[in-house]
Amino acid sequence: MQSFKAAAPHTTPDMFCHSSFFLRGDDDFNPANAFHHDDSVDLSSSSIFSLKSSNVDVVGNSLHYDAFNTGIRAAEIVSSGTGCLDTGQFMYQKGTTLGNGHIENWGDSGLADNSQQTDTSTDVDTDDKNQLQHGAIITVDQSKLKTGDQKTLRRLAQNREAARKSRLRKKAYVQQLESSRLRLTQLEQELQKARQQGIFIASGLSGGHGLSVSGNAALAFDMDYAHWLNEHQRLINDLRSGLNSHLGDSELRILVESVMAHYDEVFKLKSIGVKADAFHMLSGMWKTPAERCFMRLGGFRSSELLKILGNHLEPLTDQQLMGICNLQQSSQQAEDALSQGMEALQQALVDTLSSACLGPTACGNVADYMSQMAIAMSKLATLENFLHQADLLRHQTLQQMHRILTTRQAARALLVFSDYNSRLRALSSLWLARPRN
Amino acid sequence: MHCQTGSWGSYVPTTRTTVGDPLERIERLASENAVVIFSISSCCMCHAIKRLFCGMGVNPTVYELDQDPRGKDMEKALMRLLGSSPAVPVVFIGGKLVGTMDRVMASHINGTLVPLLKQAGALWL
Numbered sequence: 423m424q425s426f427k428a429a430a431p432h433t434t435p436d437m438f439c440h441s442s443f444f445l446r447g448d449d450d451f452n453p454a455n456a457f458h459h460d461d462s463v464d465l466s467s468s469s470i471f472s473l474k475s476s477n478v479d480v481v482g483n484s485l486h487y488d489a490f491n492t493g494i495r496a497a498e499i500v501s502s503g504t505g506c507l508d509t510g511q512f513m514y515q516k517g518t519t520l521g522n523g524h525i526e527n528w529g530d531s532g533l534a535d536n537s538q539q540t541d542t543s544t545d546v547d548t549d550d551k552n553q554l555q556h557g558a559i560i561t562v563d564q565s566k567l568k569t570g571d572q573k574t575l576r577r578l579a580q581n582r583e584a585a586r587k588s589r590l591r592k593k594a595y596v597q598q599l600e601s602s603r604l605r606l607t608q609l610e611q612e613l614q615k616a617r618q619q620g621i622f623i624a625s626g627l628s629g630g631h632g633l634s635v636s637g638n639a640a641l642a643f644d645m646d647y648a649h650w651l652n653e654h655q656r657l658i659n660d661l662r663s664g665l666n667s668h669l670g671d672s673e674l675r676i677l678v679e680s681v682m683a684h685y686d687e688v689f690k691l692k693s694i695g696v697k698a699d700a701f702h703m704l705s706g707m708w709k710t711p712a713e714r715c716f717m718r719l720g721g722f723r724s725s726e727l728l729k730i731l732g733n734h735l736e737p738l739t740d741q742q743l744m745g746i747c748n749l750q751q752s753s754q755q756a757e758d759a760l761s762q763g764m765e766a767l768q769q770a771l772v773d774t775l776s777s778a779c780l781g782p783t784a785c786g787n788v789a790d791y792m793s794q795m796a797i798a799m800s801k802l803a804t805l806e807n808f809l810h811q812a813d814l815l816r817h818q819t820l821q822q823m824h825r826i827l828t829t830r831q832a833a834r835a836l837l838v839f840s841d842y843n844s845r846l847r848a849l850s851s852l853w854l855a856r857p858r859n
Numbered sequence: 860m861h862c863q864t865g866s867w868g869s870y871v872p873t874t875r876t877t878v879g880d881p882l883e884r885i886e887r888l889a890s891e892n893a894v895v896i897f898s899i900s901s902c903c904m905c906h907a908i909k910r911l912f913c914g915m916g917v918n919p920t921v922y923e924l925d926q927d928p929r930g931k932d933m934e935k936a937l938m939r940l941l942g943s944s945p946a947v948p949v950v951f952i953g954g955k956l957v958g959t960m961d962r963v964m965a966s967h968i969n970g971t972l973v974p975l976l977k978q979a980g981a982l983w984l
Contacts, residue, residue: 752967755914763907818968
């Protein structure tokens with residue numbers, strides 16, 4: 423029965439189930455056309471076929487008349503295990519021999535006539551109906567078959583959907599990999615070109631490792647600083663509540679000392695940060711924009727400290743007043759000296775980098791170029807020292823202020839300074855969130 | 860007191876060519892003036908420290924080690940004296956060692972530098 427063999431491979435299992443020869447879909451089946459019990463054909467085989475529809479080959483083979491018997495026998499084995507098919511109305515329970523016998527009949531009569539129309543599955547449907555009406559008798563438990571079939575159909579559909587989605591995902595992933603690969607080769611090419619042009623890439627000596635190390639240092643400092651700031655706020659709040667609740671001097675002193683000791687911590691952090699990534703510290707990217715705007719040499723201006731305190735420190739004794747004035751003056755002078763040193767550094771870099779060897783005559787003079795770069799490098803190394811000195815200046819200014827003032831005055835001073843900075847940070851947030859237009 | 864941009868205080872050229880201990884030479888030079896700074900002309904931190912003293916109205920005596928024939932030895936001696944590098948800038952006041960930039964700045968902030976300068980006669984009220 424070549425016709426049967428032809429039909430199955432061309433139909434999807436879906437279609438096959440719906441347009442099965444043996445079961446005419448859920449809606450098509452007309453109980454009126456039901457066949458007599460005695461002449462029933464093992465229709466259950468169709469549902470078994472639908473169960474097995476994921477394996478089209480089996481179905482295809484089963485359609486073939488020659489394999490039909492074996493298919494049915496296989497179906498029997500299968501069906502005996504499946505609950506939904508196990509109804510009294512299914513013929514295969516009644517006995518295999520009967521089913522086989524009838525199938526044979528079917529094959530002889532109905533199927534033979536059907537063969538002409540089996541190429542198109544739609545035709546098969548209606549013709550099948552006619553054929554079956556004429557020939558073989560099929561008894562079927564419609565509802566059970568329908569739900570069973572529906573369940574399996576649904577399951578199959580879901581499987582197909584899942585498979586399709588997974589295929590799409592795989593495709594997307596592969597595309598992503600491909601584009602990343604392209605990007606990587608592009609970057610490598612750019613790097614190669616840059617190296618050939620003799621651009622001195624400091625991290626090039628240690629590969630990409632150098633860049634990642636300094637990146638990590640910057641990140642590490644940012645995180646440590648954020649932790650420090652949180653702790654600082656907590657200590658300041660304690661100090662504030664202590665001052666407001668009119669604590670005794672000795673208790674207040676403990677609070678003040680803890681804030682001062684905590685300031686020691688941040689200067690240690692900054693010292694590590696400067697050694698690890700001086701440019702990051704200098705950039706002030708670890709501060710908010712408004713803070714960054716007013717910073718000098720990697721931190722707050724020590725001369726500003728006393729200006730911020732203003733007359734919050736009053737009343738001061740004459741000695742204290744003199745001490746504060748001297749501190750104001752000396753911090754200003756030290757700050758100016760460091761600034762002028764930095765200017766000299768920049769001028770030296772300008773002189774080095776704009777020197778004659780980089781002119782029109784000496785494009786290929788690598789030795790000169792490298793020696794100038796070496797000088798520039800040593801100049802740049804003093805940057806760390808300047809940042810270090812600036813931090814020392816800040817730290818010492820704070821400590822001297824603490825020495826001059828009484829405990830209560832120092833508490834007030836620390837609160838004022840801290841509030842100023844937190845307001846500056848709040849200002850940054852407001853500024854960043856301001857409505858444009 | 861106006862600080863000249865050209866010359867830093869008085870530069871004393873050495874006439875004696877005795878092969879002496881560089882440290883001895885340093886100490887001798889240091890005691891000859893109220894404020895003595897050993898420096899290197901290309902060093903930016905040395906520039907900063909010079910500006911600091913100038914800004915205070917002090918006129919320091921500066922020895923540029925890179926312009927001295929025995930500068931290298933003196934630099935090494937200073938490194939041993941200080942126990943760290945860089946050797947410059949280093950400041951002597953009243954013949955006594957004060958230290959490098961951080962020590963000078965710390966003493967200025969904590970208020971001990973000015974009395975020291977007055978004591979050595981480098982500053983008048």
